[in-house]
Amino acid sequence: MKLVIVESPTKEKPISSFLGSDYKIVASKGHVRDLATSGKYGLGIDINDNYKPNYVEIPRQKKNISALKKDVKDSDFIYLATDPDREGEAISYHLLNTLGIKDNKYERVVFNEITKPAVLDGFKHPRKVDMDLVKSQETRRILDRMIGFRLSKLIQAKSDGKSAGRVQSVALKLVVDREREISAFNPEEYWEITAHFKDMDALLDKYKDKKIELHNKDDVDNVLNNLSDNYKVISVSKKEKSRKGIMPFTTSTLQQACINKYNFNSTKTMSVAQRLYEGINIGSEDIGLISYMRTDSTRLSPLFINDTFKFIEENYGKKYVGKVKSSKKNENVQDAHEAIRPTSITRTPESVKKYLSSDEYKVYSIIYYRTLASLMADSKIMQTVIELDNNSYIFKSTGIHETFDGFLKVYKDFYQTDDNLLPEVNEGDVLTTKDVESKQKFTQPPQRYSEASLIKAMEELGIGRPSTYATTMKTLKDRNYVKVVDKKFVPTDVGINITDKLQEYFSNIIDVKYTSNMETSLDNIALGNEDNIKVIDKFWNDFEPEVEKAFKEMEHDKPKETGELCPNCGSPFVIRKGKYGEFVACSNYPTCKYIKHEEKSAPVEICTCPKCGGKIIERRTKRGKIFYGCSNYPKCKEAYWDKPVGRLCPKCNSMLVNHVTKKENIIKCSECDYVE
Secondary structure (H helix, E strand, O other), X not given: OEEEEEOOHHHHHHHHHHHOOOEEEEEOOOOOEEEOOOOHHHOOEEOOOOOEEOEEEOHHHHHHHHHHHHHHHOOOEEEEOOOOOHHHHHHHHHHHHHHOOOHHHEEEOOOOOOOHHHHHHHHHOOEOOOHHHHHHHHHHHHHHHHHHHHHHHHHHHHOOOOOOOOOHHHHHHHHHXXXXXXXXXXXXXXXXXXXXXXXOEEEEEEEOOEEOOOOOHHHHHHHHHOOOOEEEEEEEEEEEEEEOOOOOEOHHHHHHHHHHHHOOOHHHHHHHHHHHHHOEEOOOOEEOOEOOOOOOOOOOOHHHHHHHHHHHHHHHOHHHEOOOOOOOOOOOOOOOOOOEOEOXXXXXXXXXXXXXXXXXXXXXXXXXXXXXXXXXXXXXXXXXXXXXXXXXXXXXXXXXXXXXXXXXXXXXXXXXXOOEOOOOOOOOOEEEOOOEXXXXXXXXXXXXXXXXXXXXXXXXXXXXXXXXXXXXHHHHHHOOOEEEEOOEEEEOHHHHHHXXXXXXXXXXXXXXXXXXXXXXXXXXXXXXXXXXHHHHHHHHHHHHHHHHHHHHHOOOOOOOEEEEEOOOOOOEEEEEEEOOEEEEEEOOOOOOOOEEOOOOOOOOEEEEOOOOOOEEEEEEOOOOOEEEEEOOOOOOOOEEOOEEEEEEOOOOOOEEEEEEOOOOEEEEEOOOOOEO
């Protein structure tokens, strides 16, 4: 038997149908091991031995690892088919070591989409694990652990913050810097004068041959007093222009588009895209509907391009066939994969709609039509500019109308146009109006970042990679470093305070250019052009002395007062932070050690414990996550993540639980595969 190990269980069924009965498909369910939290500063890295990582098996993977080891033992050959990126390469490397797979008994295979041709082609080109890619991922993980653990510990000790990180803290700095730009902005007054005609509006543009600027009401009144009711057409110019087509999606542009079009946050977008990539049952088969969704490339395969050109010609006509567009390539782009695209251009959104959830249909539609539009002809527009003279004051009206829809034939629902058809007039015509409007305006400060515009800025500045954008957005919100107001990011006092503290001591590291350069170094390691140990060593030797200095010199934030007084000594109560979260205590510590204890409400009873007859009650982990455990703990350790329903499984006599996902709500067994 040949064993194929993928990452996600949802890939098992489609890949199994492609390869046949000689292959057994199993899932690693992500990483099987990670850095330990032991050693100096809990980094899980031996600082004195070339930063050697200490990997340990992930506790939740214990059962799965045992099953995988048995599968490996029973197999003649193993194929590692984890995701086609650095993270996937690292997972394959850890599988080799954890499962004890010998070098002559495995191959690494990659494919960019879960379709039969792509999977079979991947198996035709096997290779060994690429250690340069592994070193790059490992270096990123070590650097993130060093920065995350050391700075988070510092921030927790000196402020109300919970964490800091190599990418998240730079992204937060962008938000804080923008807020300060807005606060420092001084608006300037200006005015606009518009003449309204029956079928168009014209804006005052010049006086004689010079641009006119109106700074106050006196300037406006001077113009209005010199205008008559008659406006002579002095020029009519028409010019055909192309509306350039769009590029197919990268991870960043897909997230931006779904935020703007559907109001999906980046995490939701990636979750839906993941399902479309891993495989959907479309009646006759289980198949991946889109290519790999973590990419910064806009490249498309020649085969897909040719198929799409044929599809366009057959369905829309030859004049709609476009050309392959080249983008101005960012130096940070890895280009390891194609753009995000449908796996087949003939699989239209309408043809698979009945198999998809509402969210899946929306995301698939925008990916499908974006890719199709990227290979269609440019749209054509006619731009008309009319200039009118009124006592040497020149008014201008600009109109645009579409002469050929081109790629907008399929992408109009996702593309904002500004068409404005002007009436037919000729030079020498005189138009009359008394409807002249003046408006006071003020220059506007730069806009706050939205989730979409912050992701765009991160991509343009080379901060992070496709896999990090969604996580970074979620962290900033979850840590209460930003709040969302009218879909815009506003930094909180905590976010501003943390940024200021980090900039005081780590402005050389929590910096856009430094972070971008680090991404370039990681890319060079992946290509075998840079030594990963030297990169880590240089960073650590620069970084750690600054951390130690900050621990000694950075000022503590004063704890916040609650407005109540201590009953023991009369000093104000303050909010302090402890191992298990915030608590209220006397500000006169250590002289007075009084702590205010909140009255605890009675635990919520769910049902009777099937093991000991006690009560299953609602409990919380140290991190606040709800689970359901026996009231007789630690004597009885019966516990569930899903809410028990109080009935036992007819198959194995274990507790039935209510399992809720985004797609369904089912009653199932907590132990076996029984579903009610």
